[in-house]
Amino acid sequence: MPLLKDMEPIVKKFYDGVAEGRYWGRRCKECGAIEFPPHLGCNTCGYHETEWVELSGHGTLRSFVIPGIQNDKPYLKAIGAYGYGAVELDEGPIYTFVVFGGKKKVVKGLQQRLADGEAIGVHAKPIAREVPLKSGSDEMVPWSELCFELDEVAE
Amino acid sequence: MKVGKHARSVSIVGVGCTPFTNFEDHPETKGMSEGDAFGYAALEAIVDAGLEPRDIQYFYHGAANPFMIGDSLTPNMQVADWFGVRGIGSVHHSEACCTGYVALQEAAMAVASGEFDIVLSGAVDLAASLPVVGAPGSFRREFPLEEMLPSIPMVYDRAYGRPLDSAFGISFDNWINEYRWTYGLSDTDVDNALNGMAKSLRRAAVLNPLGFYDEDFDQVAAANGMASADEFLTSMFNPKVTQYLRVTGFETKCDGAAAMVLMPTEMAVARGLDHKIIEVLGTGSAAYEGATLANEKSGTVRATAQAYELTGISPDEIDLFMVNDFFMAGDIVAAEECGYIPRGEAWKYAIEGRCAFDGDKPINTNGGRCNFGHAHGASGIADIVEAVKQMRGEAGATQMKKVPRTTMFRGFGGGQNVRVQVIRTHE
Numbered sequence: 001m002p003l004l005k006d007m008e009p010i011v012k013k014f015y016d017g018v019a020e021g022r023y024w025g026r027r028c029k030e031c032g033a034i035e036f037p038p039h040l041g042c043n044t045c046g047y048h049e050t051e052w053v054e055l056s057g058h059g060t061l062r063s064f065v066i067p068g069i070q071n072d073k074p075y076l077k078a079i080g081a082y083g084y085g086a087v088e089l090d091e092g093p094i095y096t097f098v099v100f101g102g103k104k105k106v107v108k109g110l111q112q113r114l115a116d117g118e119a120i121g122v123h124a125k126p127i128a129r130e131v132p133l134k135s136g137s138d139e140m141v142p143w144s145e146l147c148f149e150l151d152e153v154a155e
Numbered sequence: 156m157k158v159g160k161h162a163r164s165v166s167i168v169g170v171g172c173t174p175f176t177n178f179e180d181h182p183e184t185k186g187m188s189e190g191d192a193f194g195y196a197a198l199e200a201i202v203d204a205g206l207e208p209r210d211i212q213y214f215y216h217g218a219a220n221p222f223m224i225g226d227s228l229t230p231n232m233q234v235a236d237w238f239g240v241r242g243i244g245s246v247h248h249s250e251a252c253c254t255g256y257v258a259l260q261e262a263a264m265a266v267a268s269g270e271f272d273i274v275l276s277g278a279v280d281l282a283a284s285l286p287v288v289g290a291p292g293s294f295r296r297e298f299p300l301e302e303m304l305p306s307i308p309m310v311y312d313r314a315y316g317r318p319l320d321s322a323f324g325i326s327f328d329n330w331i332n333e334y335r336w337t338y339g340l341s342d343t344d345v346d347n348a349l350n351g352m353a354k355s356l357r358r359a360a361v362l363n364p365l366g367f368y369d370e371d372f373d374q375v376a377a378a379n380g381m382a383s384a385d386e387f388l389t390s391m392f393n394p395k396v397t398q399y400l401r402v403t404g405f406e407t408k409c410d411g412a413a414a415m416v417l418m419p420t421e422m423a424v425a426r427g428l429d430h431k432i433i434e435v436l437g438t439g440s441a442a443y444e445g446a447t448l449a450n451e452k453s454g455t456v457r458a459t460a461q462a463y464e465l466t467g468i469s470p471d472e473i474d475l476f477m478v479n480d481f482f483m484a485g486d487i488v489a490a491e492e493c494g495y496i497p498r499g500e501a502w503k504y505a506i507e508g509r510c511a512f513d514g515d516k517p518i519n520t521n522g523g524r525c526n527f528g529h530a531h532g533a534s535g536i537a538d539i540v541e542a543v544k545q546m547r548g549e550a551g552a553t554q555m556k557k558v559p560r561t562t563m564f565r566g567f568g569g570g571q572n573v574r575v576q577v578i579r580t581h582e
Contacts, residue, residue: 011314037315062448065325065332070396070405073320084324086448096321096446115336129318145319 010038013052018126019144023057025093026050036093037146057124059089059148061099064110073098076147079127081107087122087148097146100125102153121151158439158465161267166423166581167259167433169206169416170540171199174365175528177283178410179295188292189218189225192412193279194237196533200275200414201238205428208239211416212271215262216247217254217278219531219568223306225279226286234279251310252481252524252568254278255413255535259564260438260574262417272422277414278533284410303408310570311445322445322570327397330452331484334491335399338499345399345484348502350388352486352518353403353525355511360522362512362552365537367407367528399484403525406481411530413537420581431547432581437465438574445570451485454573455492455565462563462575463494470494473577474559475517475545477538479566481524486510489565490518493575512553520545520553535566539578546580 010026014037017024025036029051033044042050064085067073076082076098085099099122101107113120126144133139173196178184193216201208216231218224227233231247250257255278262276285302287294308317316322335345353372360366372384381387393401423432439461441454463470476495480486487501496504496516504510512520521527521541524534542562544550566574 014315037319063329063333065328066398067324068395068397068400070400071324071327073324076320084321084329086325094448095315096319096325096448098320098324111332111336143318147319 010040014038015143018146021057021124021126023055023124023146025053025055025091027053034089034091034093036089036091036095053091055089055091059087059122061110061114061120061122061150062086062088062094064099064114066107066111075129082147083107083110085122085148097148100147100149100153102150106150106152122148123151123154125149156461158437158461160437160465161263161435162269163267164420165263165266165417165435166420167415167435167539167543167578168418168423168428169200169202169204170414170543171196171201171203172365172413172537172540173411175367175409175411175530175537178281179284184410186293186295187281187410189227189230189279189281190234190237190292192281192410193234193277193414196279196412196414197238197275197277200277200416204416204418205426206273206416210273211240211243211275213243213265213274214240214245215258215274215276216245217258217276217532217536218247218249219251219254219280219282220306221247221249224282224285224531226288249532250569250572252479252529252531252534253566253572253574254532254568255538256438256479256564256566256574256576257572258536259415259435259539259576260440262415263435263438266417266419273416273418275414275416276536277412278536279412280531280533281410282408282529282531310568316444316446316570319446326445326450326570327482328399328484329449330488331399333449333452334488334502338502340502342399344502346389346401348487348505349399349401349404349483350385351506351508352483352510353388354384355505355508355514356519356522356526359512359520359553360526360528363521363527364551366522366526367409368522368526400482404483406524406529407526409528409530411528411533411537413533413540415536415539415543424581430549433543433546433578434581436468436577436579437462438576439465441573443571443573450571451567451573452488452492454567454571455489455575458573458575459493459565462577466577468561468577472561473563474557475520475542475555475562477519477542477562477564479524479535479538479568480519481529481568483523483525485565485567486518486523490516493563493565495563512555517555520550520555535564538564538566542578546578
């Protein structure tokens with residue numbers, strides 16, 4: 001039976017880490033697969049125990065969806081041209097994130113490049129978010145959203 | 156994972172469904188509450204089964220979002236009296252747009268286990284309007300988009316999928332996009348396929364007396380001064396709202412309720428019914444959170460494998476395929492993944508009209524979510540009602556040329572919960 005001293009808020013450590021530019025996952029103690037973002041159990045082999053592991057924040061784009069007006073987010077567009085993509089981290093786990101592409105033309109061409117088999121590198125790009133504590137409140141709750149960006153944007 | 160067979164055979168013996176429409180727009184239904192709607196559907200199903208409410212031993216209540224749409228936390232408690240079953244046990248469940256398929260699985264398990272013999276499973280969502288909080292259930296108000304949109308992300312994980320925003324971003328297009336690049340299709344090929352599917356589905360919905368729409372796309376085009384359905388479907392009146400999906404590729408939100416009655420097949424045979432008995436062969440289940448890679452596809456692959464292994468049927472035995480298509484690309488990609496149409500071919504079948512109710516590979520003979528209408532939690536049961544009517548030969552103007560013997564459902568929803576189910580006429 002877990003006791004209070006054995007428990008910790010996994011999701012909090014993840015977001016605290018993103019705010020500091022550190023990317024925490026959980027590695028399975030049996031099969032070694034990494035949960036990212038982190039969860040308690042292993043979704044690769046179904047084992048019950050995982051442990052913290054720090055990841056590089058670098059990966060490869062595996063698929064990409066270009067937003068239309070139905071799935072566009074103004075707060076993302078204000079930052080730059082973007083889409084939604086599956087990112088395979090260098091350490092193995094795959095999850096989907098917002099991916100910034102620099103220019104609209106680059107974003108529009110990503111699906112063709114993926115279909116052509118190109119390995120497209122991406123790196124973590126945390127962005128600052130805030131929401132009101134409750135409706136109508138002046139008090140804001142700040143947090144960091146983990147997004148990714150094409151390596152070629154930074155080069 | 157292998158799924159076990161039911162401990163005893165279970166059949167659907169009665170079905171009922173209200174019109175799928177905006178109740179507030181019609182004098183006949185204006186002021187209808189959740190209790191009224193659930194009651195009408197439930198009583199139709201009970202009478203269809205040759206039973207009375209006193210014969211029902213337990214019931215399931217489904218709704219996608221009872222807190223917001225129904226101003227209710229315990230909706231099963233609030234509809235029981237409406238159809239004369241006060242006092243019997245019941246439970247509410249809520250799996251967003253997958254609710255209606257879960258409704259079949261859970262009710263079938265309850266009968267198969269031997270715990271109950273006669274179970275009703277129904278669902279209701281008055282999704283075209285909102286309740287006037289504090290007033291009686293007959294008072295509804297408009298449901299503007301700005302009030303609906305904030306509720307949609309609530310189907311995604313509050314820890315990661317929602318705040319990272321990818322679950323909402325990828326879900327509409329990720330599978331059809333993969334399909335497009337796998338088979339080397341152009342944007343126009345996908346557009347033509349979706350528009351072809353839309354024409355077939357709308358034609359069925361118009362002919363269905365319970366469906367939302369009264370005009371097919373040729374009539375809509377004419378009303379807008381255009382020469383053809385294709386001209387309308389590709390016009391600025393029907394813009395793309397995601398990379399691939401046009402307005403006509405998204406659900407038509409509406410009000411509706413549907414219900415079914417299940418009992419052991421042996422009991423149904425012994426009682427004798429004035430219509431065919433439809434056996435529930437089984438359910439494959441899967442759930443992949445919205446931000447996980449290829450969520451809808453992954454769930455469909457897993458649940459389909461379970462359904463085929465469990466039932467022992469082969470793909471060529473499926474006569475009718477019903478898909479939750481609240482974004483319409485699902486009709487094409489799921490039909491292939493479930494083995495109903497050969498891989499790489501469904502987009503062409505859609506263009507050629509072969510998936511229409513009168514085609515050789517019918518899909519969603521009631522018109523589906525975008526055309527029959529989408530009363531969220533109730534829609535899966537409306538699919539089951541439609542399939543049962545087709546299998547009995549009671550589908551009226553949209554009856555398939557060959558009365559189907561076996562139907563497969565690919566239900567999904569709620570970011571993304573998947574059920575693949577097979578029903579078959581008992582002989």
